[in-house]
Structures are given as structure tokens and as C-alpha cells.
Amino acid sequence: MSLSVTLRHRLGTLDLDVAFEAPGGVTALFGRSGAGKTSVVNAVAGLLQPDSGSIVLNGKSLLSQGGTSVPKHRRRIGYVFQDARLFPHLSVRGNLLYGARNDHGLQRVTDLLGIGDLLRRRPRALSGGEAQRVAIGRALLSEPELLIMDEPLAALDAARKAEILPYLERLRDEAGLPILFVSHSVEEVARLATTLVLMDRGRVVRTGPAADLLADPTLAPIFGPRMAGAVLPGRIAAQHDDGLTEIAVSGGRLFLPATAGAPGDPLRVRIAAQDVMLALDRPENVSALNILSATVTEVQPGQGPGVMVQLRAGDDLLLARITRRSADALGLRPGTPCFAVLKSVAVAQGAVGRG
Structure with missing residues (x-):
């Protein structure tokens, strides 16, 4: 499982020009707000058409240098946003199976995310952490080849983050698919990432194994001296x-x-x-x-x-x-x-x- 990304795109005053390789596991895009992280994952998902570039997922071209682009609904990519975006008129079970081919994987996903006892509830009866787990489960049941998570913990308080992080670790270790994880939290990256892509003002500063980059003293200004x-x-x-x-x-x-x-x-x-x-x-x-x-x-x-x-x-x-x-x-x-x-x-x- 691998992802290769090369993108160039003009975003207002920001010139996005990035290139990186994402192997299996969790690849975290880390950087300050405005670095271009969300634009990158939107381009991978097909929600943004870049000016030029190439995207190759597991050997299949999603975007070619010649401009040929696979439509977003055919890319087999699951996307989890900051907010859960659940359908209020559906039960948890209905939300989980929305977009799924069948319910064959329902038991495995609910066990993985610890949401088996929530299936009959409506979204309004869920906590923020529970709603995010349901959103992750819905993405997994669409049988994606890649899971994108764009600041999935940003809207949660500290208690809800502590609740959901162990489930994200299980997802990393047991789901068996690559994850592209956007964050500006050093704590989240340190807990979850296997590969790290550091971004600043539309450029990739460094990329490599997360443990190596986190321990690099020259990168402390990017993480912040107090967070290094x-x-x-x-x-x-x-x-x-x-x-x-x-x-x-x-x-x-x-x-x-x-x-x-x-x-x-x-x-x-x-x-x-x-x-x-x-x-x-x-x-x-x-x-x-x-x-x-x-x-x-x-x-x-x-x-x-x-x-x-x-x-x-x-x-x-x-x-x-x-x-x-x-x-x-x-x-x-x-x-x-x-x-x-x-x-x-x-x-x-x-x-x-x-x-």
C-alpha cells in the first residue's frame, strides 16, 4: 500500500508545490494553519482539481501529469472531516451503512471502534467522540483503499480526544489500509504517525519516519520549542x-x-x-x-x-x-x-x- 503525490496549485497568495511518498500506516501532514495541508488531501480525494501534478495510489493513477483525473466517486477514498457530518434522520446503523455495498463488515468495524451498542441511537444522542467514531466507521464500510482524516479531533475537547485516540491507534494497527492524517497537534502526531510530512507555506519542509523527525533538533522551531x-x-x-x-x-x-x-x-x-x-x-x-x-x-x-x-x-x-x-x-x-x-x-x- 502506497501513495505518491506531486502537486502544484495557486491558492490566492499561496503557491502550493508539494511532493511526497506515503507508505502504509499513518502519514501525518503537519504544519501551521494555512500551510496547505487540507488543500493537499482535497486534491488526493478529488475535491480539488490542481493546476498540475500526479497522484498514484497503490500503483493506480488518480491524476496524471497530462491532466487526466479520475472522478472523486471512483477513487475509493474514505474521508473523515473535522465534524462528523452524520445524517440526523438516520440511526447510527443507517449512517454506518450509507454508501456501503452490504453489511458484511459491520460487526468488524463496530468492534474495532467500540460502537456496537450505539447502533439504534440517533446522532443527536451521541457525544462528540462517539459521533466521530461513527463517521470513521462509515468511511471504513465504504471499503476504501485510502482513508483521509482532516483534523478529526480538532472539534473535540481534551476528554473526548483522550477517548478517541486509542481507537485511532487500533485503526492504524488493525485496519490494514494507509491513512493520510492532517493535524497541527504535536501530541496527536506523536501518538499516531508512522510517517511525517512537515509543511510550511505550501511547501514540504521534510518528510520521513515520524520518530526520526520528532527527534531532530533542527526541526524544533516547526514544532515549537515547548512542544518539541x-x-x-x-x-x-x-x-x-x-x-x-x-x-x-x-x-x-x-x-x-x-x-x-x-x-x-x-x-x-x-x-x-x-x-x-x-x-x-x-x-x-x-x-x-x-x-x-x-x-x-x-x-x-x-x-x-x-x-x-x-x-x-x-x-x-x-x-x-x-x-x-x-x-x-x-x-x-x-x-x-x-x-x-x-x-x-x-x-x-x-x-x-x-x-
Whole structure:
């Protein structure tokens, strides 16, 4: 499963000129409002006819350089918008099956999204998170070859986002189709994305594996210094009686607030750069439980008094945001051995997702 996109289009004062490859999994288009993200996915879906370009999905041309365009109703693309856009006169079951060839996949989709007990309800009786899950289910039951999700969590409050994110992780891991996910939320991208396409003012800045780009200190200005952070893959090692979950990562063990799961379950943990402290000697008699042996791989100056330090801990990359004064005092440079220190309570539950 793959998607290849090359587009050029004039949008008012914005010149859209993008090219990227999206393999299987979740490819997130990330950037500030006005970067052109929605225009890109609209062109892929056939809702926007670009001035020129090509779109190839699973080896089939949807748009050729010569201008031949497959009509949107023949592209086999499911689209989930910011708002659920459910039909108010239909039940949840009726909404789910609208556009479906039959109901053969209904049970699997309702189990996947946890909406089996909602089938008789009307949309007005649903919460925002439930309505979005129904909208996703409707898109899946149309048997698409690609699922587009344009800011699907933007209209939800924090509680509803926390409710729906685990279902999106299941969708990524179990649905078996590529997903093009538009977002300007670093937290959502860190939880869901396998591939990242960074956009700014109609251009692709960088594209690549999400874990690599999130841990790149040169990209911190795009994510925002306060939001920059790396994602570490790991597995649950143990659940402790004092409310902590022990997670094995390549560089050691992390103790985090209780996270649902059994020993062996894979997880991905986002650690914000601003929550990481550095020391040249292993700290003793400190309250922080998480201390990882690391090596500095890059020191990137930022605007103002801060620097972004990239570290390698085991096989994984970390980021630490510290002052330039501290970096100079510690003599940090590529190759410097050090210890990364992280408070357990610094990692919120929303920063820990399914691996």
C-alpha cells in the first residue's frame, strides 16, 4: 500500500508545490494553519482539481501529469472531516451503512471502534467522540483503499480526544489500509504517525519516519520549542502496586504513571524536550526515578538563551531543551557522555500510546 503525490496549485497568495511518498500506516501532514495541508488531501480525494501534478495510489493513477483525473466517486477514498457530518434522520446503523455495498463488515468495524451498542441511537444522542467514531466507521464500510482524516479531533475537547485516540491507534494497527492524517497537534502526531510530512507555506519542509523527525533538533522551531520532544518505543515490563508502570526501552527502564496494559504490550512514549535534564555524572539521592545513560549527538542553538540537545540512549534518540549557559558549563558537544534525567510525573498519560 502506497501513495505518491506531486502537486502544484495557486491558492490566492499561496503557491502550493508539494511532493511526497506515503507508505502504509499513518502519514501525518503537519504544519501551521494555512500551510496547505487540507488543500493537499482535497486534491488526493478529488475535491480539488490542481493546476498540475500526479497522484498514484497503490500503483493506480488518480491524476496524471497530462491532466487526466479520475472522478472523486471512483477513487475509493474514505474521508473523515473535522465534524462528523452524520445524517440526523438516520440511526447510527443507517449512517454506518450509507454508501456501503452490504453489511458484511459491520460487526468488524463496530468492534474495532467500540460502537456496537450505539447502533439504534440517533446522532443527536451521541457525544462528540462517539459521533466521530461513527463517521470513521462509515468511511471504513465504504471499503476504501485510502482513508483521509482532516483534523478529526480538532472539534473535540481534551476528554473526548483522550477517548478517541486509542481507537485511532487500533485503526492504524488493525485496519490494514494507509491513512493520510492532517493535524497541527504535536501530541496527536506523536501518538499516531508512522510517517511525517512537515509543511510550511505550501511547501514540504521534510518528510520521513515520524520518530526520526520528532527527534531532530533542527526541526524544533516547526514544532515549537515547548512542544518539541522525541518518541521512544518500548514494552511494559511490570505493573507496580504503587501506581507506576515500568516500561523497558532500549536505553533502560522508565517508571511512568499507571498505563493500561499487560507485561509485553508494546507502547510508544513521547518525552518532551523541556522535561529532560542533563548531568555529566549519574545523579544520586534525587527524587527523579528515570535516569538513562546517553551520548550527545548534536547541539542545536535556538532563538534566545536556549539550545536543543539531541541524545542517543540505547537505540533511541532523545531531545533535551536546556539553556546555552548550562550547555557551555557542561561542555556539551557531539560525543559527550551524560545522563538524561526525567521525572516520572512529567509524562502525562496522553503522551503514552499503543506501540
